[in-house]
Amino acid sequence: MDKTLLPTLLLTVALPAVVLPAFAADPAPRPTQRSSADILAQSPADDWRGLDAENTVLMELQTRDGVGQVLIELAPRFAPRHAANIRQLARGGYYDGLAVVRVQDNFVTQWGDPNGENEKLAKPLGKAEAKLPAEFSVSLKGLALTRLPDVDGWAPQTGFVEGFPVAADPKNDRAWLAHCYGMVGAGRGNAVDSSNGSELYAVIGHAPRGLDLNITVVGRVLKGIELLSSLPRGGPNMGFYDKPEQRPTIQRARLLADMPQSERPALQVLRTDSKTWGALLDARRWRSGWFVHSPGHIELCSASVPTRPTPPVQ
Amino acid sequence: MDKTLLPTLLLTVALPAVVLPAFAADPAPRPTQRSSADILAQSPADDWRGLDAENTVLMELQTRDGVGQVLIELAPRFAPRHAANIRQLARGGYYDGLAVVRVQDNFVTQWGDPNGENEKLAKPLGKAEAKLPAEFSVSLKGLALTRLPDVDGWAPQTGFVEGFPVAADPKNDRAWLAHCYGMVGAGRGNAVDSSNGSELYAVIGHAPRGLDLNITVVGRVLKGIELLSSLPRGGPNMGFYDKPEQRPTIQRARLLADMPQSERPALQVLRTDSKTWGALLDARRWRSGWFVHSPGHIELCSASVPTRPTPPVQ
Numbered sequence: 001m002d003k004t005l006l007p008t009l010l011l012t013v014a015l016p017a018v019v020l021p022a023f024a025a026d027p028a029p030r031p032t033q034r035s036s037a038d039i040l041a042q043s044p045a046d047d048w049r050g051l052d053a054e055n056t057v058l059m060e061l062q063t064r065d066g067v068g069q070v071l072i073e074l075a076p077r078f079a080p081r082h083a084a085n086i087r088q089l090a091r092g093g094y095y096d097g098l099a100v101v102r103v104q105d106n107f108v109t110q111w112g113d114p115n116g117e118n119e120k121l122a123k124p125l126g127k128a129e130a131k132l133p134a135e136f137s138v139s140l141k142g143l144a145l146t147r148l149p150d151v152d153g154w155a156p157q158t159g160f161v162e163g164f165p166v167a168a169d170p171k172n173d174r175a176w177l178a179h180c181y182g183m184v185g186a187g188r189g190n191a192v193d194s195s196n197g198s199e200l201y202a203v204i205g206h207a208p209r210g211l212d213l214n215i216t217v218v219g220r221v222l223k224g225i226e227l228l229s230s231l232p233r234g235g236p237n238m239g240f241y242d243k244p245e246q247r248p249t250i251q252r253a254r255l256l257a258d259m260p261q262s263e264r265p266a267l268q269v270l271r272t273d274s275k276t277w278g279a280l281l282d283a284r285r286w287r288s289g290w291f292v293h294s295p296g297h298i299e300l301c302s303a304s305v306p307t308r309p310t311p312p313v314q
Numbered sequence: 315m316d317k318t319l320l321p322t323l324l325l326t327v328a329l330p331a332v333v334l335p336a337f338a339a340d341p342a343p344r345p346t347q348r349s350s351a352d353i354l355a356q357s358p359a360d361d362w363r364g365l366d367a368e369n370t371v372l373m374e375l376q377t378r379d380g381v382g383q384v385l386i387e388l389a390p391r392f393a394p395r396h397a398a399n400i401r402q403l404a405r406g407g408y409y410d411g412l413a414v415v416r417v418q419d420n421f422v423t424q425w426g427d428p429n430g431e432n433e434k435l436a437k438p439l440g441k442a443e444a445k446l447p448a449e450f451s452v453s454l455k456g457l458a459l460t461r462l463p464d465v466d467g468w469a470p471q472t473g474f475v476e477g478f479p480v481a482a483d484p485k486n487d488r489a490w491l492a493h494c495y496g497m498v499g500a501g502r503g504n505a506v507d508s509s510n511g512s513e514l515y516a517v518i519g520h521a522p523r524g525l526d527l528n529i530t531v532v533g534r535v536l537k538g539i540e541l542l543s544s545l546p547r548g549g550p551n552m553g554f555y556d557k558p559e560q561r562p563t564i565q566r567a568r569l570l571a572d573m574p575q576s577e578r579p580a581l582q583v584l585r586t587d588s589k590t591w592g593a594l595l596d597a598r599r600w601r602s603g604w605f606v607h608s609p610g611h612i613e614l615c616s617a618s619v620p621t622r623p624t625p626p627v628q
Contacts, residue, residue: 065546105540106495106618136607151467153611181420181520192606205543206495206520206615210598213607226419226547229519232379233540284524292506293450293527297467301520304420 035289039279040270040306047274050310051222051267053256055083057090058265060251061100061227067251070224071265072184075164075217077143078177079135082186082218085128086197087255092126094198095253100231104239106205109228110187111250112198125198134192135216137176140168145175146273148281150297154178154209158300160272164220165300167212177217180207180301182225185217204229207301222269222307266310277305349603353593354584354620361588364624365536365581367570369397371404372579374565375414375541381565384538385579386498389478389531391457392491393449396500396532399442400511404569406440408512413561414545418553420519423542424501425564426512439512448506449530451490454482459489460587462595464611468492468523472614474586478534479614481526491531494521494615496539499531518543521615536583536621580624591619 034042055074060067076083089095095111102110115121145166147159155167158178165183168175177183184202188195195216202221221228231248234241241247256264270277284303286294348356369388374381390397403409409425416424429435459480461473469481472492479497482489491497498516502509509530516535535542545562548555555561570578584591598617600608 103544105543151465153465153467153613154609190604210601210605210609210612210616212609214605229419230417230544230547233544287524290504291524291528295468295524295526298524299467302524 034279034283036280036283039276039283040308043270043274043276045311047271047276048268048308049271051256051265051269053264054087055219056222056256057086057253058256058259059095059224059253061224062249062251063227063231068224068227069265070227071222071267072219073163073222073269074219075162075177077162078138078164078166078175079186079216079218081129081132082135082195082197082216085132086186086200086218088128089125089197090253090255091258092128093252094123094126094128095250097252098123098250099247100228100241100250101247102201102238102240103204103228103231103234105233107203107208107239108201109204109231110199110201110239112187112200114244114247116199125196128196128198130196131193132196132216134188134195136192136213137174140170140173140175143168143175144273146277148298148300150285150299152300154212160277160305163269163272163305167209167300176213178207178300179203179209179211179217180220180304181205182221182304183217184219184221185211185215188215202228209301223265223267267307268310270306270308272305280306348593348597350594350597353590353597354622357584357588357590359625361585361590362582362622363585365570365579365583367578368401369533370536370570371400371567372570372573373409373538373567375538376563376565377541377545382538382541383579384541385536385581386533387477387536387583388533389476389491391476392452392478392480392489393500393530393532395443395446396449396509396511396530399446400500400514400532401569402442403439403511404567405572406442407566408437408440408442409564409567411566412437412564414542414555414564415561416515416552416554417518417542417545417548419547421517421522421553422515423518423545424513424515424553426501426514428558428561430513439510442510442512444510445507446510446530448502448509450506450527451488454484454487454489457482457489458587460591462612462614464599464613466614468526474591474619477583477586477619481523481614490527492521492614493517493523493525493531494534494618495519496535496618497531498533498535499525499529502529516542523615537579537581581621582624584620584622586619594620 057072059070074083098113100111101114113123145159145161152158157168159166165178165180166175167178181203184200186195186197187199187201284298285296371386373384388397412427414425415428427437459473459475466472471482473480479492479494480489481492495517500509500511501513598612599610
């Protein structure tokens with residue numbers, strides 16, 4: 001019996017980037033050109049970049065399947081104070097030995113100091129700052145936003161900046177990181193300036209865009225989100241684990257810049273201002289092969305930016 | 315230190331249902347009225363309905379945490395032939411002993427017969443049909459669509475029908491179930507009419523709306539999606555498990571109608587044509603409390619329909 005099923009997330013066919021209408025009524029598939037795999041295979045070397053060692057954190061997480069790696073890229077252009085503080089916290093060994101404290105299905109996985117709210121037991125922040133200003137948005141002016149033509153209900157403009165999904169409001173000259181799958185934010189209390197990067201979360205479900213502009217987004221998971229998204233869910237209290245023994249431990253978290261070169265992940269990230277990225281997005285708007293209908297549309301959170309092992313020097 | 319963090323998915327504050335603009339520029343939070351918890355607590359009994367025993371399947375899944383229950387509501391209004399076939403398959407014990415064969419992060423968990431493509435080893439379908447027509451969409455005319463006023467990039471209209479998220483195209487008189495988190499579809503091969511319900515998948519990530527109109531959606535997970543979403547991810551081949559021993563077993567799947575009354579889950583579902591549902595959606599558009607910014611917007615896949623234990627008869 002022939003019952004396979006569903007294509008993979010990036011297995012389809014593409015046209016070169018064109019600007020598309022927001023909604024194309026009943027669009028038919030366009031003729032097959034290149035598959036996403038081909039687009040990636042044929043991408044010029046210049047469309048890829050290396051990791052920024054000063055802004056990439058490697059977190060080692062102890063789960064019941066062993067120790068796994070979560071690679072997080074910070075976004076200093078959008079949250080400079082938080083990025084600097086997280087850098088400082090990682091350098092000081094702050095995260096080492098802390099834990100995942102919350103996993104709420106279709107929402108977030110959150111980690112930090114389980115004793116963070118107990119003044120006597122809380123782990124000291126070391127040289128990091130305890131109090132930072134909120135960094136919910138930045139000026140849109142001068143930001144190199146690679147815009148998406150596709151309509152978005154949450155913001156007047158969307159697009160990508162240096163690999164990050166960004167929403168923007170030109171009228172108010174604001175731009176902000178969007179809560180797509182795998183984005184990382186800094187937990188806060190009721191005060192907008194109560195986050196400092198000591199407590200972080202990653203989105204593990206349908207993009208909770210309603211959080212946008214309400215909390216400081218500090219980066220994104222480049223690799224390893226599947227470790228955070230497949231953890232056992234916590235209890236009915238917003239997904240917080242009821243018992244300490246349920247909490248997966250963060251063995252350590254290091255800035256790549258502080259690691260020996262040989263231990264750093266040898267990874268490249270596709271540039272989102274490249275033609276390759278545009279072609280990949282088009283391959284998701286206009287599909288063929290298994291698909292019989294093309295939406296003629298994507299949204300900001302429809303696709304995550306590819307990474308690949310650094311190719312050997314020719 | 316005060317670092318808590320993020321509200322729950324349904325913890326916020328609401329106005330009674332009003333029609334909202336598609337995008338409200340920089341909307342301020344509206345004055346606090348009722349929280350979502352209060353809206354639910356104060357909901358009239360008539361806003362809730364019981365389970366339809368002929369169209370609800372209880373699947374018992376063996377995971378490494380023990381046996382868990384996944385409750386699936388079929389959608390005969392949208393996929394009558396598939397719903398009837400799945401009913402028949404469940405009645406014949408077809409699913410009992412099958413397995414989860416694929417878990418692809420931020421996409422789908424898929425289950426069925428691991429030997430389904432081997433004619434000699436495949437489990438017989440019994441009285442169920444092997445071949446069904448594709449049921450990708452239905453006529454919009456006469457469909458009681460509770461419309462969302464919010465703009466959607468994927469379809470001209472969206473809304474809810476009997477608890478299901480629905481997209482529609484009035485120009486072509488079409489309506490279809492949308493691939494939101496927790497929706498269940500019938501895997502198919504390259505032929506559009508190659509699904510029969512023997513292989514099913516549930517969405518476990520950001521809504522892959524690009525699948526809409528390409529495959530038959532047969533229902534949704536009413537309870538237990540967190541079991542399917544937290545399974546270990548499969549390998550690089552589209553998330554299929556490499557080894558048989560990785561596959562979680564489906565112990566059995568029964569139609570509620572075939573179960574003794576005492577074993578059926580005593581659950582109610584909120585009606586999506588009720589004022590309570592409208593108020594809950596508004597509570598997500600317009601927030602207060604922890605929130606300092608309201609999007610003035612939701613999308614079709616922003617909220618899932620609440621269930622509750624059946625209250626005792628007064």
